[in-house]
Amino acid sequence: xxxxxxxxxxxxxxxxxxxxxxxxxxxxxxxxxxxxxxxxxxxxxxxxxxxxxxxxxxxxxxxxxxxxxxxxxxxxxxxxxxxxxxxxxxxxxxxxxxxxxxxxxxxxxxxxxxxxxxxxxxxxxxxxxxxxxxxxxxxxxxxxxxxxxxxxxxxxxxxxxxxxxxxxxxxxxxxxxxxxxxxxxxxxxxxxxxxxxxxxxxxxxxxxxxxxxxxxxxxxxxxxxxxxxxxxxxxxxxxxxxxxxxxxxxxxxxxxxxxxxxxxxxxxxxxxxxxx
Amino acid sequence: xxxxxxxxxxxxxxxxxxxxxxxxxxxxxxxxxxxxxxxxxxxxxxxxxxxxxxxxxxxxxxxxxxxxxxxxxxxxxxxxxxxxxxxxxxxxxxxxxxxxxxxxxxxxxxxxxxxxxxxxxxxxxxxxxxxxxxxxxxxxxxxxxxxxxxxxxxxxxxxxxxxxxxxxxxxxxxxxxxxxxxxxxxxxxxxxxxxxxxxxxxxxxxxxxxxxxxxxxxxxxxxxxxxxxxxxxxxxxxxxxxxxxxxxxxxxxxxxxxxxxxxxxxxxxxxxxxxxxxxxxxxxxxxxxxxxxxxxxxxxxxxxxxxxxxxxxxxxxxxxxxxxxxxxxxxxxxxxxxxxxxxxxxxxxxxxxxxxxxxxxxxxxxxxxxxxxxxxxxxxxxxxxxxxxxxxxxxxxxxxxxxxxxxxxxxxxxxxxxxxxxxxxxxxxxxxxxxxxxxxxxxxxxxxxxxxxxxxxxxxxxxxxxxxxxxxxxxxxxxxxxxxxxxxxxxxxxxxxxxxxxxxxxxxxxxxxxxxxxxxxxxxxxxxxxxxxxxxxxxxxxxxxxxxxxxxxxxxxxxxxxxxxxxxxxxxxxxxxxxxxxxxxxxxxxxxxxxxxxxxxxxxxxxxxxxxxxxxxxxxxxxxxxxxxxxxxxxxxxxxxxxx
Numbered sequence: 001x002x003x004x005x006x007x008x009x010x011x012x013x014x015x016x017x018x019x020x021x022x023x024x025x026x027x028x029x030x031x032x033x034x035x036x037x038x039x040x041x042x043x044x045x046x047x048x049x050x051x052x053x054x055x056x057x058x059x060x061x062x063x064x065x066x067x068x069x070x071x072x073x074x075x076x077x078x079x080x081x082x083x084x085x086x087x088x089x090x091x092x093x094x095x096x097x098x099x100x101x102x103x104x105x106x107x108x109x110x111x112x113x114x115x116x117x118x119x120x121x122x123x124x125x126x127x128x129x130x131x132x133x134x135x136x137x138x139x140x141x142x143x144x145x146x147x148x149x150x151x152x153x154x155x156x157x158x159x160x161x162x163x164x165x166x167x168x169x170x171x172x173x174x175x176x177x178x179x180x181x182x183x184x185x186x187x188x189x190x191x192x193x194x195x196x197x198x199x200x201x202x203x204x205x206x207x208x209x210x211x212x213x214x215x216x217x218x219x220x221x222x223x224x225x226x227x228x229x230x231x232x233x234x235x236x237x238x239x240x241x242x243x244x245x246x247x248x249x250x251x252x253x254x255x256x257x258x259x260x261x262x263x264x265x266x267x268x269x270x271x272x273x274x275x276x
Numbered sequence: 277x278x279x280x281x282x283x284x285x286x287x288x289x290x291x292x293x294x295x296x297x298x299x300x301x302x303x304x305x306x307x308x309x310x311x312x313x314x315x316x317x318x319x320x321x322x323x324x325x326x327x328x329x330x331x332x333x334x335x336x337x338x339x340x341x342x343x344x345x346x347x348x349x350x351x352x353x354x355x356x357x358x359x360x361x362x363x364x365x366x367x368x369x370x371x372x373x374x375x376x377x378x379x380x381x382x383x384x385x386x387x388x389x390x391x392x393x394x395x396x397x398x399x400x401x402x403x404x405x406x407x408x409x410x411x412x413x414x415x416x417x418x419x420x421x422x423x424x425x426x427x428x429x430x431x432x433x434x435x436x437x438x439x440x441x442x443x444x445x446x447x448x449x450x451x452x453x454x455x456x457x458x459x460x461x462x463x464x465x466x467x468x469x470x471x472x473x474x475x476x477x478x479x480x481x482x483x484x485x486x487x488x489x490x491x492x493x494x495x496x497x498x499x500x501x502x503x504x505x506x507x508x509x510x511x512x513x514x515x516x517x518x519x520x521x522x523x524x525x526x527x528x529x530x531x532x533x534x535x536x537x538x539x540x541x542x543x544x545x546x547x548x549x550x551x552x553x554x555x556x557x558x559x560x561x562x563x564x565x566x567x568x569x570x571x572x573x574x575x576x577x578x579x580x581x582x583x584x585x586x587x588x589x590x591x592x593x594x595x596x597x598x599x600x601x602x603x604x605x606x607x608x609x610x611x612x613x614x615x616x617x618x619x620x621x622x623x624x625x626x627x628x629x630x631x632x633x634x635x636x637x638x639x640x641x642x643x644x645x646x647x648x649x650x651x652x653x654x655x656x657x658x659x660x661x662x663x664x665x666x667x668x669x670x671x672x673x674x675x676x677x678x679x680x681x682x683x684x685x686x687x688x689x690x691x692x693x694x695x696x697x698x699x700x701x702x703x704x705x706x707x708x709x710x711x712x713x714x715x716x717x718x719x720x721x722x723x724x725x726x727x728x729x730x731x732x733x734x735x736x737x738x739x740x741x742x743x744x745x746x747x748x749x750x751x752x753x754x755x756x757x758x759x760x761x762x763x764x765x766x767x768x769x770x771x772x773x774x775x776x777x778x779x780x781x782x783x784x785x786x787x788x789x790x791x792x793x794x795x796x797x798x799x800x801x802x803x804x805x806x807x808x809x810x811x812x813x814x815x816x817x818x819x820x821x822x823x824x825x826x827x828x829x830x831x832x833x834x835x836x837x838x839x840x841x842x843x844x845x846x847x848x849x850x851x852x853x854x855x856x857x858x859x860x861x862x863x864x865x866x867x868x869x870x871x872x873x874x875x876x877x878x879x880x881x882x883x884x885x886x887x888x889x890x891x892x893x894x895x896x897x898x899x900x901x902x903x904x905x906x907x908x909x910x911x912x913x914x915x916x917x918x919x920x
Contacts, residue, residue, distance in 0.1 A: 050832070052832065093831070096829060096834060097834050132834075141834060143834070175833060183830075183833045183837070184837050185837060185838070221830075224828035224837040224838070224839040225828070225830070225839070227833075257832045259830060259832065261828075
């Protein structure tokens with residue numbers, strides 16, 4: 001308990017004074033394979049909730065909680081808990097099509113290595129900021145999302161130190177209504193998306209491509225404030241310790257998007273005249 | 277004094293002399309009426325053999341300043357000359373319809389008012405009643421005392437009543453130019469083009485009066501139609517409405533197209549104006565002021581027997597048509613037939629005879645009046661009159677809503693042979709129609725003579741029929757566009773009206789009838805109102821639905837979406853009240869139609885108002901309430917609570 005508290009203080013301090021001393025793990029010699037090697041894909045299952053809660057004319061609270069499972073030898077996809085993930089931010093609505101967010105993430109990582117004798121649970125910390133741009137295209141909408149994360153992680157090994165990395169993420173996504181001419185309640189839509197996650201930092205020597213995620217999602221807009229979606233994601237990325245190895249994942253994803261607005265009626269209206 | 281007497285005697289004898297010299301011209305100034313034109317006249321005349329003949333200058337005019345200032349004035353001016361009773365010399369006609377702009381200006385010592393309206397002007401010379409020289413006719417639209425547009429104009433050159441050289445006509449859409457042979461026969465190419473698009477043309481190609489083909493060019497696409505094929509015998513006739521109808525008939529039966537012609541339109545317009553002038557002049561003296569365009573047409577001579585057949589056909593048609601009109605427009609029969617199956621059946625037979633026999637025969641009769649039957653091939657004409665085949669002597673009609681049919685046939689049906697394509701055939705058809713209608717008239721007569729007794733109800737019955745017709749056509753035009761849920765309610769209104777009329781017809785006592793009829797009239801009116809409200813309900817409720825929507829910005833989609841608000845209120849309205857209204861309309865009768873109409877309108881109004889009001893409490897109450905009457909009460913309470 002004591003050590004965790006220390007960790008937290010240390011984290012806050014290091015927001016400005018960033019890592020210099022955390023590279024002990026990299027001392028072992030890494031042998032790159034002759035050809036890049038793709039590992040057997042893992043199967044995972046994510047249940048994600050996304051909240052965007054209006055707290056002002058231009059501000060919202062971005063609250064996301066994800067439950068991430070992954071396979072065990074006996075059970076594909078949902079064998080064991082992998083991470084519990086909490087992402088929060090304050091968002092700023094610049095216009096109907098453009099918004100920005102800034103906030104933090106705390107992720108609880110569970111040790112999923114069944115043979116490991118290390119710690120079972122470690123936290124991971126991030127600061128993140130995001131820039132999202134939407135544009136209509138015919139009946140569909142397309143979205144560009146730039147997300148930058150400053151991330152502190154540690155391994156499950158007892159007393160291991162945090163390493164610091166920056167993540168550079170760009171996601172392209174479309175939402176195409178299938179049974180309607182626009183995205184409106186009672187609409188089913190299909191959403192192809194591609195996200196490239198690059199990373200940098202002292203710990204990142206030969207593996208800048210952390211993850212490439214290719215997803216197709218089907219969603220249903222139940223009300224203007226509530227949407228459900230489900231999809232399948234394929235992802236691949238370089239192993240941090242050996243750039244020659246590529247991890248692969250197949251992930252089933254289930255999403256709930258909700259956007260309540262607890263402001264008083266008179267403050268709410270007119271919603272659409274943001275720029276007036 | 278003696279001197280004066282002498283003078284007087286001299287004067288009197290001079291006046292006497294003057295009178296005895298009968299051919300001396302006299303002047304008249306005063307009111308005169310020529311046809312429908314009443315005005316102030318000034319003319320000279322002579323008296324020959326007790327006959328007064330216009331001779332010399334003539335003028336008749338009317339314009340009424342008071343009428344003009346008050347509302348509008350119809351003015352006219354006609355001036356010209358007569359020679360021994362016959363119009364001769366230059367003539368000038370003006371017909372105007374004007375309004376003022378109710379502003380006046382003083383110029384010098386005159387008040388001036390600007391006028392707007394329409395003026396027709398005809399001008400030209402007559403020689404012994406026939407046009408001679410150039411004749412102009414023009415119709416202008418006048419705005420602020422200036423010509424704004426020319427709606428029609430024609431220029432024709434005549435020589436002793438015969439059109440010469442070339443002519444030109446135009447209205448606001450078409451210009452037509454053509455020429456004649458010396459004897460007035462249309463010749464060569466008559467060209468018309470649209471005044472706003474010179475590319476659109478219509479050409480009539482004549483060869484010494486015989487119209488050979490018509491060419492159309494519209495939007496760059498050309499179409500050619502040959503009109504009269506060569507034939508061994510021709511006849512020269514006037515290019516009048518009859519000729520145009522002949523063209524229409526010939527072209528329609530040859531090419532199975534709908535003949536529409538800008539040229540024909542212009543010629544007909546021009547004929548109309550000339551007929552107007554000719555009519556006026558003929559009131560005063562023998563005149564032949566006609567365009568007198570001549571054309572040649574194929575001639576299929578009719579023998580004496582055929583001519584007598586045709587006369588017989590026209591006669592039979594006239595008789596039959598008058599019976600059919602009597603029966604179809606008899607208001608009492610119209611009511612009786614709702615409760616009397618036999619009357620209904622006979623009425624349907626009359627309707628069918630009118631449609632299948634008399635309509636085509638009316639065209640035949642028209643062609644006879646226009647004297648153009650001799651220029652048509654009879655088989656082709658028959659084909660045109662009955663495109664889907666000649667009618668049968670067995671007249672089958674649907675008598676009721678169950679689609680049961682009944683057949684009417686004359687006892688001596690064997691005497692009528694509808695085969696063949698001769699005048700005999702048409703005569704048989706016309707004869708059969710006449711005899712059938714006469715028989716129907718006889719068998720219906722007992723139900724028509726009642727009318728005499730019910731004279732007082734006549735006007736009321738006409739009203740009832742008219743109200744019912746309005747209701748039925750209102751419903752029939754609404755139904756196809758409405759959701760299927762509305763069929764039952766609206767059909768019920770129709771049935772209710774029909775049933776009530778039947779009930780009315782079955783009453784015998786005139787007093788009772790009058791009382792019931794008056795109530796029924798009110799009811800029919802109320803049913804029309806209800807129909808209107810129900811017909812508008814889908815649109816009204818959609819408007820209300822949209823009214824109860826807020827625009828919500830969805831942050832995940834970056835899209836504005838519509839969100840329903842006050843859902844308890846809207847669902848009570850759309851899921852309980854509207855179905856309840858429809859159900860009530862399905863069972864409505866004359867007693868409560870008005871109440872239902874009011875309920876629906878009131879509820880719609882309330883829904884509009886409630887959008888802006890605080891409805892928290894109301895929504896809570898509505899959550900439990902499923903009874904439409906209670907719901908309406910709650911909606912209303914909300915309004916009274918607010919007002920208190």
